[in-house]
Amino acid sequence: MVDEKDKEAGSGKGDRSKHGGGKSDVPDQLADMKRGSHGHDRPPVPIYFVPKPFADAPDEELWDFIADTSERLSFKNYSLFMDALLSDPPSGSNDALSAVANDPPEVPYRLDKGRKLQAELRRHLFGPDAYNLLQVATEFFLISQACRVPPDLVTPRLSTVSPSLLPYLELIRDRLAEVPLFEKGRLGLGSGAGAYSISHQRIAEPCFLELIWSYWHEQGMLVQTINAIAIRYQNMRQGRGRDPLAAFELDPLRPLNNFVWGYLQTEHRRLSVVRRCYEYDHHYGLRLYGKAVPELMPADSRAKFLPAFHELLYQTHVFHKDDDIATVQADAFPVTNALRELHFVLTEGMQNQYGDLPSQARVEMLIQQWFLARPEMREFLRGRVMVPYPERWMDSVDTMKSLQGWTDVPTLYFNELAVTGEQLLLSVRFADWSTQTADITDKAAGWARRHRSLMQRYVYAYRMITGVDLTVDRVEVQPPQARYGQPPIRTRISALQAQSRALPPGVDDDSLLGPPLANRGLLPARTNGRGYKR
Numbered sequence: 001m002v003d004e005k006d007k008e009a010g011s012g013k014g015d016r017s018k019h020g021g022g023k024s025d026v027p028d029q030l031a032d033m034k035r036g037s038h039g040h041d042r043p044p045v046p047i048y049f050v051p052k053p054f055a056d057a058p059d060e061e062l063w064d065f066i067a068d069t070s071e072r073l074s075f076k077n078y079s080l081f082m083d084a085l086l087s088d089p090p091s092g093s094n095d096a097l098s099a100v101a102n103d104p105p106e107v108p109y110r111l112d113k114g115r116k117l118q119a120e121l122r123r124h125l126f127g128p129d130a131y132n133l134l135q136v137a138t139e140f141f142l143i144s145q146a147c148r149v150p151p152d153l154v155t156p157r158l159s160t161v162s163p164s165l166l167p168y169l170e171l172i173r174d175r176l177a178e179v180p181l182f183e184k185g186r187l188g189l190g191s192g193a194g195a196y197s198i199s200h201q202r203i204a205e206p207c208f209l210e211l212i213w214s215y216w217h218e219q220g221m222l223v224q225t226i227n228a229i230a231i232r233y234q235n236m237r238q239g240r241g242r243d244p245l246a247a248f249e250l251d252p253l254r255p256l257n258n259f260v261w262g263y264l265q266t267e268h269r270r271l272s273v274v275r276r277c278y279e280y281d282h283h284y285g286l287r288l289y290g291k292a293v294p295e296l297m298p299a300d301s302r303a304k305f306l307p308a309f310h311e312l313l314y315q316t317h318v319f320h321k322d323d324d325i326a327t328v329q330a331d332a333f334p335v336t337n338a339l340r341e342l343h344f345v346l347t348e349g350m351q352n353q354y355g356d357l358p359s360q361a362r363v364e365m366l367i368q369q370w371f372l373a374r375p376e377m378r379e380f381l382r383g384r385v386m387v388p389y390p391e392r393w394m395d396s397v398d399t400m401k402s403l404q405g406w407t408d409v410p411t412l413y414f415n416e417l418a419v420t421g422e423q424l425l426l427s428v429r430f431a432d433w434s435t436q437t438a439d440i441t442d443k444a445a446g447w448a449r450r451h452r453s454l455m456q457r458y459v460y461a462y463r464m465i466t467g468v469d470l471t472v473d474r475v476e477v478q479p480p481q482a483r484y485g486q487p488p489i490r491t492r493i494s495a496l497q498a499q500s501r502a503l504p505p506g507v508d509d510d511s512l513l514g515p516p517l518a519n520r521g522l523l524p525a526r527t528n529g530r531g532y533k534r
């Protein structure tokens with residue numbers, strides 16, 4: 001006997017016999033959802049309650065090499081190399097120059113010059129020879145550690161042309177297919193027949209360096225610290241009132257005294273702060289501010305870099321949050337778009353001084369770090385010995401900041417931004433993010449997972465320095481007409497770019513290119529087309 005309530009409930013839901021003799025229609029709906037609108041079975045969506053499995057990205061070898069290069073260029077390895085170079089090794093062992101060289105015959109000039117300077121310094125310590133040896137050895141260290149691409153890095157899976165190139169440079173080689181590539185090991189700097197060509201070393205063995213490493217260290221007061229010491233070394237006073245470095249004295253009996261002398265004698269061969277500022281702006285749209293920095297008037301400012309880079313960090317953070325949820329398939333499409341945008345912005349700045357200025361700035365700042373890590377410097381500045389700085393030069397910079405009253409932000413965070421930022425940008429610069437392939441989204445997901453630790457370190461250090469959290473969710477409001485109206489195409493030159501190109505008050509185009517204003521009266525007056533003076 002059927003209860004009256006059951007009858008009413010059954011009648012309210014309709015006659016189930018019409019749908020299969022009382023059988024529920026829910027399984028049929030699930031079956032329809034599985035088949036899809038075209039009648040084909042959809043692939044099942046796996047749900048993991050353990051770490052999700054994923055295939056290796058095609059550029060894993062490139063990313064591993066970038067991380068390995070960053071480790072080999074660390075100050076710890078550089079300091080070990082320089083200490084071994086500047087002291088004679090035990091009898092029967094190889095010298096430091098030979099030990100660090102991958103293929104000594106490729107760099108005979110620096111090897112020969114370094115060994116001759118060593119032989120001369122064994123006889124007497126005179127003039128700038130000690131600093132010249134330091135500079136030549138640092139250049140040799142950088143060439144051997146950062147400008148070598150091992151043959152097993154570029155495999156047929158990464159490259160299909162001969163010689164094998166990195167993914168990005170392979171595309172550029174295809175664009176310049178009509179320009180011959182000079183053979184490896186041959187000199188091809190002329191312009192005659194058979195000489196005008198692409199440099200093999202520049203395209204097959206690029207230097208894995210980023211100028212952002214130098215920018216963040218300069219923001220961390222590394223260069224300013226050395227400048228203050230160099231000024232006091234010359235017995236010059238800075239500012240008024242009590243001089244924080246009044247007691248600075250370097251006795252002539254120990255090596256650092258002669259190193260600083262050579263450093264000052266070769267000042268004309270080093271990069272000026274103005275040249276570095278212009279190149280920071282050209283590469284990344286980043287600027288320095290201070291008394292020694294004039295108002296810049298750049299011809300080409302990379303104003304899109306910071307929005308593109310920070311957008312990549314934010315989108316990757318969102319991807320990581322979704323990827324950590326076992327029941328969610330994280331969408332890497334926004335990460336893909338952010339990588340492509342940053343890749344294009346970075347390659348726009350690979351012109352003019354890109355091939356030489358980053359390496360020259362790295363050489364100079366490595367030497368400055370080595371100066372500050374010397375025992376003589378620690379004896380004078382008397383930093384906090386009990387603070388576990390990861391690199392020996394950092395306590396000298398922080399002590400100088402305290403003495404001069406510059407800033408209380410630890411140098412450690414600036415170094416974190418330099419190291420992690422360099423690896424992130426290199427992985428974006430030399431990979432192929434412009435070609436739209438079927439697996440580019442999976443490649444972007446692999447990039448995000450592979451560099452998660454680097455991005456977290458960069459975002460945290462950036463927040464400690466600036467107080468800005470790059471992972472905060474954005475709140476954006478756009479009017480309906482922006483969504484449903486005509487496409488509001490953005491202008492080519494943004495407001496920030498226009499501002500960077502604007503001339504300061506009282507300066508016109510003539511004063512930029514013409515002679516000084518004091519000599520303007522010696523020139524004949526300009527006339528218009530009718531002969532009248534203007």
